[in-house]
Amino acid sequence: MDLVAHLYAALNVTLPLLLILLAGIVFRRIRLVDEHFVATGNRLVFKVALPCLLFLSVAGRSTGESINVTLVVFGLVATLLSVLLVWWIAPFIVDKPKRGVFTHIAFRGNMGIIGLALCVNAFGDDIIAMAAVYLAFVTVLYNVSAVLLLSNSRSMLLINLVKNPLIVAILLGGLWSYWQVPLPDIVNLSLGYLAQLTLPLALVCIGASLEWQSLKANHKQALAAVSLKLVILPTVIVVCAILFGIEGDALGVLFLMMATPTAAAAYVMSHQMTPYGNLAAEVITLSTLLSPISVTLGLVVLNYMSLI
Template identity: 30%
Template sequence: MSLFLEILTIVIPVFLVVLLGYGLKRLGLIDSAFLFQTNRLVYYIGLPLLLFYKIGTADFFTNFNGRLVIGSALIIAIGFFASYGYALIRRYPPGAAGSFSQGSFRGNLAYMGLAIVFNAYGPDGLTRAGILTGFLVPVLNFFAILALLLPHRGQDGNRGLSFWVRQVALNPLIVASFAGIAWSFFSLPMPVILDRSLDIATGMTLPLALIAIGGSFSLEKLKGDMVRAAFATGIKIVWLPLLGAFLLYGMGIRGMDLGIGVLMAGTPAATATYIMAHQMKGDAELAGSIVMMSTLLSALTYSIALFALRSLGL
């Protein structure tokens, strides 16, 4: 019973804050304009500051696990190739193929992943997850672009490769993560004033991110091909964390790092999949359905994953 209660104290607070965002939107206390600005604030300021601060003030050589980074990148790559190959075999239309594939492997690491890991493993887990996120965000973006471009190869109207290279290279999460990694790697001192300022400013990030997820949640986005959406959701929040558990364990990863790898692999589909589907001729309705369905069901799958991890002493 105590284990069950421990799982609830990890998962329920995260989803209660998501529910708070949904409730505030329904009550009219926040609106679409507020959510748009909040998402921009979190994405361009809050999360970059959080990643830089947590990574930059950590001991890089203590918290960096190269095998975890490689294993987690492999999970993403396998998710891409498996989902895209399945879409080709089933002869999905180009737009549906891209959205199905992207929704099957692109997880919401920064918003949901960091929040769950923080609740499960505290500040040390958040630091390790932040370093992992810094290396995985470029991998996710690369395969996401590939998933959406490949179905339309040879067609006119796609943005050039250089545009998407810039999108990856100038991504604020990537820039902040690698700035933090460099700061930590070279053991640069963090001035007290800057340290305390970042400590205050970064406290807003995860709550605002979760409120933004809840405020953006809409059952109206659950439309289109629900069978495809359900299958992609199953890949993202069931099969990838299972694959991650076996792959990472086989690579010799144990303890907290194994738990972090599994939890990050099991994140629901990122909201960015819906945005990118709009930009790159994907099936936006399918992408939106995958995001909503995977976010809703991840409360259950996270509970099961955490129960399994805690049962194993992780």
């Protein structure tokens, strides 16, 4: 397979997602959707559609098939070290009051929506279980880190984690898989219909929620965060993973999860807990639009080197 073929295969993974994102932008501009639709759609994805997808993905496979211990442990350690690294360099880029927000938006990726979509497009439906278990563990670390970075209060940390619908869905799916209880066909089909809403609705909402007006004020800080999120951190982590012996589908999942654009949840938390929500919105905008390029190049390199 030559370089052109690798490029074509990688673009097949990323371009469909970009086109749906662009459709969301167009729908917003022609007023086919509005802010209320975006807010409602995001809640529907986060609280219903995506949890259904994750539950079915984990519950439908054996526990041993779903868990790649090496991948999960490496991902957790890599995420934690990424947080510490960005926290350390942040004062050289932003003012001290923005340190927590900058760290948050530079490491927190949109794994639950774009990450899973990339994994499925690249490796097929069979990869969902591995990616979902990875997502479950790293999501816990994401939320713990976010609360620690953005707030001085720790009292609500455990409650927020327990109430997270993604974590709850994956834990329930894991228990269901462990007990080996078959899902009734009616339940399986009904949850499947809801799960199918996840990708198109989420991507349309992300595209429709992109904001351009605030990019001028903090564009240097935003570009620094995007560079860390899309290029520097994924590159360092993947190189370390290769040296550690991770390869094949596990390496592909690790790269695609680490290379995802900044999650929309980062804006919600930053906006609610700090006065610097605009910086988060800028980084989400830029990283979402640029990620197809960085992900495509990364897939081309990994495929060309026969690592995935």
